[in-house]
Amino acid sequence: MNSYFVKRLISMLITLWLIITLTFFLMHAIPGSPFTSDKNTNEAVQNNLKSFYHLDEPLYVQYGAYLKSLLTLDLGPSIKQSSFTVNDLIGRGIPVSFELGFWTLLVAVVSGILLGVAAALRHNGIIDYLAMTFAVLGISVPSFVMATLLIQQFAVNWPILPVATWASPKHMILPILALATGPMAIIARLTRSSMIEVLAQDYIRTARAKGLSPVKIVFKHALRNALMPVVTLLGALAASILTGTFVIEKIFAIPGMGKYFVESINQRDYPVIMGTTVFYSVVLIIMLYLVDLAYGIIDPRIKLGKKEG
Amino acid sequence: MKKVLQVNDLHVSFRTYGGEVKAVRGVTFDLNKGETLAIVGESGCGKSVTSQSIMRLIPNPPGRIVSGSILFKDKDLTKVSEPEMRKIRGADISMIFQDPMTALNPTITVGEQIIEGIRQHKKVTAAEAKNAAVDMLDLVGIPSPEARLKQYPHQFSGGMRQRIVIAMALVCQPEVLIADEPTTALDVTIQAQILELFRDIQEKTGVSIILITHDLGVVAQVADRIAVMYAGKIVETGSRREIFYNPQHPYTRGLLRSVPRLDIEGADLVPIGGSPPDLFSPPAGCPFAARCEYAMDVCDRVYPSETRLSSNHQVDCWLQDERAKKLMAAMN
Ligand SMILES: Nc1ncnc2c1ncn2[C@@H]1O[C@H](COP(=O)(O)OP(=O)(O)OP(=O)(O)O)[C@@H](O)[C@H]1O
Ligand code: SF4
Ligand SMILES: [Mg+2]
Numbered sequence: 001m002n003s004y005f006v007k008r009l010i011s012m013l014i015t016l017w018l019i020i021t022l023t024f025f026l027m028h029a030i031p032g033s034p035f036t037s038d039k040n041t042n043e044a045v046q047n048n049l050k051s052f053y054h055l056d057e058p059l060y061v062q063y064g065a066y067l068k069s070l071l072t073l074d075l076g077p078s079i080k081q082s083s084f085t086v087n088d089l090i091g092r093g094i095p096v097s098f099e100l101g102f103w104t105l106l107v108a109v110v111s112g113i114l115l116g117v118a119a120a121l122r123h124n125g126i127i128d129y130l131a132m133t134f135a136v137l138g139i140s141v142p143s144f145v146m147a148t149l150l151i152q153q154f155a156v157n158w159p160i161l162p163v164a165t166w167a168s169p170k171h172m173i174l175p176i177l178a179l180a181t182g183p184m185a186i187i188a189r190l191t192r193s194s195m196i197e198v199l200a201q202d203y204i205r206t207a208r209a210k211g212l213s214p215v216k217i218v219f220k221h222a223l224r225n226a227l228m229p230v231v232t233l234l235g236a237l238a239a240s241i242l243t244g245t246f247v248i249e250k251i252f253a254i255p256g257m258g259k260y261f262v263e264s265i266n267q268r269d270y271p272v273i274m275g276t277t278v279f280y281s282v283v284l285i286i287m288l289y290l291v292d293l294a295y296g297i298i299d300p301r302i303k304l305g306k307k308e309g
Numbered sequence: 310m311k312k313v314l315q316v317n318d319l320h321v322s323f324r325t326y327g328g329e330v331k332a333v334r335g336v337t338f339d340l341n342k343g344e345t346l347a348i349v350g351e352s353g354c355g356k357s358v359t360s361q362s363i364m365r366l367i368p369n370p371p372g373r374i375v376s377g378s379i380l381f382k383d384k385d386l387t388k389v390s391e392p393e394m395r396k397i398r399g400a401d402i403s404m405i406f407q408d409p410m411t412a413l414n415p416t417i418t419v420g421e422q423i424i425e426g427i428r429q430h431k432k433v434t435a436a437e438a439k440n441a442a443v444d445m446l447d448l449v450g451i452p453s454p455e456a457r458l459k460q461y462p463h464q465f466s467g468g469m470r471q472r473i474v475i476a477m478a479l480v481c482q483p484e485v486l487i488a489d490e491p492t493t494a495l496d497v498t499i500q501a502q503i504l505e506l507f508r509d510i511q512e513k514t515g516v517s518i519i520l521i522t523h524d525l526g527v528v529a530q531v532a533d534r535i536a537v538m539y540a541g542k543i544v545e546t547g548s549r550r551e552i553f554y555n556p557q558h559p560y561t562r563g564l565l566r567s568v569p570r571l572d573i574e575g576a577d578l579v580p581i582g583g584s585p586p587d588l589f590s591p592p593a594g595c596p597f598a599a600r601c602e603y604a605m606d607v608c609d610r611v612y613p614s615e616t617r618l619s620s621n622h623q624v625d626c627w628l629q630d631e632r633a634k635k636l637m638a639a640m641n
């Protein structure tokens with residue numbers, strides 16, 4: 001068990017290092033610098049600024065310096081918003097983005113699973129048909145289109161919900177819905193197909209032969225086994241929700257990390273790009289680790305570090 | 310002899326894209342208290358469908374009990390409500406399925422899988438249920454049952470799992486145990502142990518057993534009576550002695566000739582030629598006619614009704630029927 005943790009930690013760190021390295025060099029490969037858009041600065045000023053941020057040094061030196069400061073958990077200063085460090089920006093943006101991401105994931109997982117189970121239980125019935133039509137729509141409509149549709153419906157045609165900022169729970173409904181529809185649809189479809197498969201298993205027949213009620217059979221015997229594929233997908237879904245928050249935050253003017261991230265790319269604010277990427281990578285790597293832990297909890301045949309049966 | 314279960318003229322069909330499969334076409338038999346009745350027959354003849362109908366576990370749709378009755382404790386199981394049926398399943402009538410490797414839920418401990426059955430049907434405390442589970446595992450021959458309760462199915466061998474399945478089925482002391490090919494998936498030595506266990510448990514609990522198999526070797530070891538099934542019908546019923554030493558239906562004889570026997574030296578193994586009829590449109594007459602070396606004209610046209618050869622031997626075959634000649638004359 002311990003050696004598993006060590007191995008796992010090392011592989012997580014290597015993944016993180018690869019992401020950092022790739023992002024670092026790709027970012028610098030994009031033409032332009034943080035100061036090219038400032039038309040009123042002359043070359044001398046630009047050069048001064050570059051040397052102030054060490055941007056005139058060879059790339060590998062900058063890279064080495066960045067890794068070194070990372071070790072002290074210092075993500076550096078923001079070039080464009082010079083009164084803030086990247087740590088500051090993350091500290092302000094992340095709580096909001098996390099709130100959005102967390103609720104989205106929760107809504108998507110809970111409603112997706114319920115929808116999928118309902119569809120599986122009424123296999124080929126009307127509920128199944130409706131749910132799956134809805135799922136296909138949900139998967140094919142991107143979140144920013146969904147956002148527009150929701151705004152049109154619930155803020156313009158029938159103005160019951162606010163559309164912008166992050167002021168109250170009521171403000172959160174539309175962005176969460178817009179972002180959750182896609183993942184929810186994917187989870188619903190996956191749950192349905194895996195539930196149908198599980199319900200046809202011999203051990204479900206055994207459970208029925210014991211005289212258990214349908215509710216017990218579904219929730220105690222079937223759901224847990226049917227959730228394995230869903231859990232597998234959770235890491236990828238979390239990643240897609242993360243990137244989705246960037247777009248949705250922009251549309252709904254939500255003061256989260258997405259705003260800073262999108263701006264930082266446009267402005268080549270290198271430390272912010274790096275800082276956000278590193279932060280989100282860490283979050284995702286931890287998510288994937290949690291998913292692996294969840295496997296072991298759901299299926300006793302899977303023991304972390306050694307797989308059998 | 311007390312009858313615990315009476316199946317009368319049971320018809321079961323499946324609606325499929327190709328049409329209606331008439332899987333069970335008028336099955337009648339009784340099960341006596343404390344006996345083991347074996348139902349034998351080729352694959353697809355309707356053994357599993359018959360047994361699952363008794364438990365009302367036929368998947369519906371596509372399956373449906375079309376007509377007939379199944380009498381158990383003054384109730385007709387084809388008519389009772391689903392909640393009432395749930396009270397019977399696992400408590401009064403239990404079932405064991407073929408493959409012990411898949412019959413247990415892989416993500417729940419075997420202890421919980423046994424205990425939930427007890428708690429479903431009996432008002433007992435958690436501790437009492439656990440004790441009952443331990444006793445039951447002990448009875449079916451699982452060593453250190455207390456510790457084993459906490460383990461998952463994948464931690465047991467196939468034979469052990471089948472013992473657990475049997476423990477699970479018997480833990481509420483049912484009157485009837487239906488075992489559908491309980492030893493088919495096991496290797497020969499384990500098979501013998503499990504059959505031994507069945508006999509042992511029947512002695513201790515007096516449970517009546519319906520044993521479904523296509524293995525006549527198994528039948529010879531444990532059955533008191535045998536029902537031979539063919540194309541959705543029971544074509545011959547009799548005591549083990551009658552069926553093995555005095556088989557009357559050509560199909561039964563064919564079955565016996567197709568298995569190796571130690572008692573008849575040098576006897577040739579003869580497989581039954583041909584294949585069973587299509588159950589979408591089963592023949593009006595004897596379904597075995599196309600494969601029967603004694604088939605007569607009447608066999609093709611009219612199904613032979615049951616002839617009672619003795620109190621413990623019945624057969625559906627025109628060869629045994631006094632009226633065959635008369636009927637043929639009348640039809641010409
Ligand atoms: N769900 C189903 N849908 C359609 N037909 C079915 C279904 N279940 C069973 N049948 C049909 O019913 C007939 C009897 O099947 P059954 O499973 O009872 O056979 P069996 O005697 O148990 O055979 P085996 O020895 O292979 O287990 C078969 O012809 C089969 O095709
Ligand atoms: S009824 Fe006719 S066809 Fe059927 S088994 Fe008897 S002799 Fe053969
Ligand atoms: Mg079968």
